[in-house]
Amino acid sequence: MTSSGYQPGKQNVRQAWLFALPALLGLLCFVLLPFVLSVIISFTNLRLGSPLPLEFMGFSQYQRIFTDQAFLAALRNNALFALIVVPLQTGLALLLALLINQPLHGMVFFRSLFFMPVVFPLSLVAVVWILVFAPGPQGLLNQVLETITLGSWQARDFLHDPAWALPAISLTSIWQGVGFQMVILLAALQGIPHELYEAARVDGADRWQQFICITLPQLRNAIIFVVLVTTILAFRLFDQVQIMTQGGPNHATTTVMYEAVNSAFGSQQVARAAAMTVVFFTIVLLITLLQRAVSRHERVIE
Numbered sequence: 001m002t003s004s005g006y007q008p009g010k011q012n013v014r015q016a017w018l019f020a021l022p023a024l025l026g027l028l029c030f031v032l033l034p035f036v037l038s039v040i041i042s043f044t045n046l047r048l049g050s051p052l053p054l055e056f057m058g059f060s061q062y063q064r065i066f067t068d069q070a071f072l073a074a075l076r077n078n079a080l081f082a083l084i085v086v087p088l089q090t091g092l093a094l095l096l097a098l099l100i101n102q103p104l105h106g107m108v109f110f111r112s113l114f115f116m117p118v119v120f121p122l123s124l125v126a127v128v129w130i131l132v133f134a135p136g137p138q139g140l141l142n143q144v145l146e147t148i149t150l151g152s153w154q155a156r157d158f159l160h161d162p163a164w165a166l167p168a169i170s171l172t173s174i175w176q177g178v179g180f181q182m183v184i185l186l187a188a189l190q191g192i193p194h195e196l197y198e199a200a201r202v203d204g205a206d207r208w209q210q211f212i213c214i215t216l217p218q219l220r221n222a223i224i225f226v227v228l229v230t231t232i233l234a235f236r237l238f239d240q241v242q243i244m245t246q247g248g249p250n251h252a253t254t255t256v257m258y259e260a261v262n263s264a265f266g267s268q269q270v271a272r273a274a275a276m277t278v279v280f281f282t283i284v285l286l287i288t289l290l291q292r293a294v295s296r297h298e299r300v301i302e
Contacts, residue, residue: 024199038281043058043271044057047271058233062276070254074254077255086231088170089138090223090230092174093178094219097189098189108225111186142156162249162252166252181230188222195259200213226293236257247259261273
């Protein structure tokens with residue numbers, strides 16, 4: 001501390017709060033406040049256009065949604081979709097990042113090519129994949145599979161078959177989003193010091209040993225970030241369902257977000273939709289905290 005009483009530490013703290021203030025206000029206005037309002041509305045009987053007076057209903061909305069087969073199917077589909085997409089998309093993104101992290105000519109073109117689906121509007125991607133999954137022998141995917149299997153493949157209607165509809169949407173989501181994860185992992189790969197690989201080669205380590213002992217540990221934080229973001233996006237699944245299947249067939253592809261939007265704007269049951277969003281927010285928050293706790297525990301062990 002100088003003779004004038006100036007304290008650099010306190011000044012830095014004030015500057016940090018000033019820089020963080022816009023982000024904190026954004027979180028307050030667009031995350032915390034809507035969530036609090038949703039909690040309040042979920043305890044009422046609010047309906048759009050209803051002449052009935054607003055009444056306090058307690059936990060009855062939550063009791064109703066947890067006895068609703070459509071909502072339970074939506075929770076199951078969200079969990080299954082996340083279990084399919086998160087590991088496959090992360091693994092594919094890591095593989096693509098390793099492939100294009102090579103000092104070869106034309107790699108800029110391939111990086112742009114793999115990232116291009118991320119730039120496309122999701123509505124356009126969904127429409128294109130509807131054509132790919134077209135039913136009958138004339139469908140593109142059916143033709144490809146028939147050619148690969150030498151005619152033994154029987155044409156299927158992927159988007160209207162309960163066994164294939166959710167995997168079809170999962171494939172669409174993986175294709176559209178893998179480029180985003182690839183760019184993040186590629187940036188982390190390029191930040192690994194080359195001296196580590198040189199030292200490993202001197203010690204006689206082969207490529208697989210270098211990958212296990214150097215690449216994966218150095219990519220740890222990037223992989224955790226990718227898994228966390230992908231999990232959150234997986235539970236926010238809505239656009240593909242709305243465009244490709246409308247939650248069918250027989251609730252095989254419905255999701256929590258789809259059920260909430262359909263309840264609020266299709267059935268005008270705003271309170272029921274608010275209860276669904278509260279449950280959805282709670283689940284995503286718990287998953288996020290769990291992933292952070294696991295990563296922190298692993299860091300302490302190391």
